[in-house]
Amino acid sequence: MSQSSPKSQLTKETLLPLLAAHVMEHGLGGASLRPLAKAAGTSDRMLIYHFGNKERLIVDLLGYIAGIYAAALEAGIGAERAATRQECAARILAQSREPMMQTFMVLWWEIVAGSARGLPGYKDAAEEMMTKQLTWLETQMPADDPDPKGGARYLMTLLEGSLMLGAVGHARTAREALMASELARPSPRD
Amino acid sequence: MSQSSPKSQLTKETLLPLLAAHVMEHGLGGASLRPLAKAAGTSDRMLIYHFGNKERLIVDLLGYIAGIYAAALEAGIGAERAATRQECAARILAQSREPMMQTFMVLWWEIVAGSARGLPGYKDAAEEMMTKQLTWLETQMPADDPDPKGGARYLMTLLEGSLMLGAVGHARTAREALMASELARPSPRD
DNA sequence: ATCGGAATGTAGCGACTGCTACAAGAGCCT
DNA sequence: AGGCTCTTGTAGCAGTCGCTACATTCCGAT
Numbered sequence: 306m307s308q309s310s311p312k313s314q315l316t317k318e319t320l321l322p323l324l325a326a327h328v329m330e331h332g333l334g335g336a337s338l339r340p341l342a343k344a345a346g347t348s349d350r351m352l353i354y355h356f357g358n359k360e361r362l363i364v365d366l367l368g369y370i371a372g373i374y375a376a377a378l379e380a381g382i383g384a385e386r387a388a389t390r391q392e393c394a395a396r397i398l399a400q401s402r403e404p405m406m407q408t409f410m411v412l413w414w415e416i417v418a419g420s421a422r423g424l425p426g427y428k429d430a431a432e433e434m435m436t437k438q439l440t441w442l443e444t445q446m447p448a449d450d451p452d453p454k455g456g457a458r459y460l461m462t463l464l465e466g467s468l469m470l471g472a473v474g475h476a477r478t479a480r481e482a483l484m485a486s487e488l489a490r491p492s493p494r495d
Numbered sequence: 496m497s498q499s500s501p502k503s504q505l506t507k508e509t510l511l512p513l514l515a516a517h518v519m520e521h522g523l524g525g526a527s528l529r530p531l532a533k534a535a536g537t538s539d540r541m542l543i544y545h546f547g548n549k550e551r552l553i554v555d556l557l558g559y560i561a562g563i564y565a566a567a568l569e570a571g572i573g574a575e576r577a578a579t580r581q582e583c584a585a586r587i588l589a590q591s592r593e594p595m596m597q598t599f600m601v602l603w604w605e606i607v608a609g610s611a612r613g614l615p616g617y618k619d620a621a622e623e624m625m626t627k628q629l630t631w632l633e634t635q636m637p638a639d640d641p642d643p644k645g646g647a648r649y650l651m652t653l654l655e656g657s658l659m660l661g662a663v664g665h666a667r668t669a670r671e672a673l674m675a676s677e678l679a680r681p682s683p684r685d
Numbered sequence: 686a687t688c689g690g691a692a693t694g695t696a697g698c699g700a701c702t703g704c705t706a707c708a709a710g711a712g713c714c715t
Numbered sequence: 716a717g718g719c720t721c722t723t724g725t726a727g728c729a730g731t732c733g734c735t736a737c738a739t740t741c742c743g744a745t
Contacts (some may be wrong), residue, residue, distance in 0.1 A: 349703080415608045436665075
């Protein structure tokens with residue numbers, strides 16, 4: 306067999322969590338091999354050895370981050386659905402206010418920027434995360450909602466717009482926009 | 496007087512448009528002095544001379560970009576308001592589909608990312624652009640709208656969410672979300 | 686005519702970039 | 716035991732980074 310030796314503790318799998326922790330704090334754009342390696346307790350030499358080159362490292366890292374994002378969402382799936390769209394919106398807002406999600410958002414906008422610019426790996430990771438977010442939202446929609454899928458899409462679009470406005474200092478605009486939306490009214494349609 | 500000499504054609508004012516054109520194409524994050532200087536027909540030496548250091552150059556550049564964004568919006572103010580919120584949404588969507596706006600969006604997400612990370616100058620520029628966008632939208636809202644300001648905020652939040660989803664490959668999600676929103680219905684409130 | 690200051694070119698500094706050449710250790714198979 | 720491959724350390728390369736020292740040119744003020 307090719308992996309019969311248990312000697313090495315240094316694999317992609319053991320490296321990625323440490324690398325992810327580093328980019329979560331310091332960002333993706335300015336990340337360079339030596340600080341990355343230091344955060345993982347190795348040398349740039351070994352990062353290249355295990356990932357081939359920096360681009361593949363970033364791509365793997367983005368995939369890994371998308372994976373833990375998905376896992377975090379899945380772990381946070383409540384047992385019962387929301388009763389109304391309002392409550393559904395409240396839940397997702399509460400989720401986005403958690404500290405871990407706050408620090409993640411800083412990284413998220415870098416991923417969006419990389420995706421818009423076409424950097425390799427960024428769009429796939431971003432798309433995967435948004436898909437996951439969307440299906441998570443669908444599970445939270447009220448059971449009697451006339452259009453749960455459409456409602457989830459609507460809710461997510463509004464939410465992401467709010468998050469973006471919040472990131473650029475227009476949190477108030479976003480908050481008032483949400484209050485002016487149909488989410489502030491008791492029933493989705495009547 | 497201090498600026499009586501017409502000798503030099505090399506000032507911040509003449510430099511900024513050329514620098515802006517460069518970052519519009521190549522991005523802000525990876526921008527370094529020498530390519531920037533080449534695009535402006537000078538040397539890195541002169542950029543430092545005129546702006547002091549790179550950080551101040553970026554801050555000035557962001558301010559300049561916010562300025563031209565505002566000017567572009569102002570130039571595009573239609574004489575008459577929209578008749579309905581739907582039409583208002585259609586206008587802003589049409590605007591966002593223009594080629595110049597498309598290339599600007601790539602830069603925009605970098606600005607959002609920098610703003611979220613707290614890089615100097617980013618948040619101010621982003622906030623200014625969003626404020627301008629909001630007031631532009633208010634001028635486009637129907638004259639008989641019950642809540643033009645609130646409607647503009649709502650519309651912008653939804654639109655920005657759509658643009659973000661579009662940037663990460665969820666354009667379909669965004670499109671369908673817009674169609675499921677109240678903007679797809681004839682009257683804002685009835 | 687001379688001085689002074691603003692503007693510009695040339696060269697280079699030290700730090701950092703991604704990456705590689707080379708050698709050596711470590712455990713495997715025969 | 717002898718090789719073999721996988722893994723790792725040490726050094727270093729060529730290139731780029733932001734920035735600066737130094738010298739020069741040029742123009743207006745005196």
